[in-house]
Amino acid sequence: MSALEELITKAKALQAEGHTPGQISDELGLSMETVTWLLTQQKGMEAPKDVHIDWTAIGSHGILLGDMA
Numbered sequence: 001m002s003a004l005e006e007l008i009t010k011a012k013a014l015q016a017e018g019h020t021p022g023q024i025s026d027e028l029g030l031s032m033e034t035v036t037w038l039l040t041q042q043k044g045m046e047a048p049k050d051v052h053i054d055w056t057a058i059g060s061h062g063i064l065l066g067d068m069a
Contacts, residue, residue: 007028014027015039021036
């Protein structure tokens with residue numbers, strides 16, 4: 001069993017015991033969004049890919065950084 005499958009199993013077991021997603025996230029040390037995703041996964045579904053955003057250009061220009069705030 002993969003680490004992801006183990007997390008899904010643990011999250012669903014805690015949910016079956018009556019724990020809320022907030023309690024599950026605290027217990028597993030995960031974000032609420034991750035717990036929600038784990039609880040709604042069907043077998044065979046692929047995990048979403050991470051998106052990388054390079055903020056270097058904005059962080060190095062004070063005017064752009066000020067505009068973002």
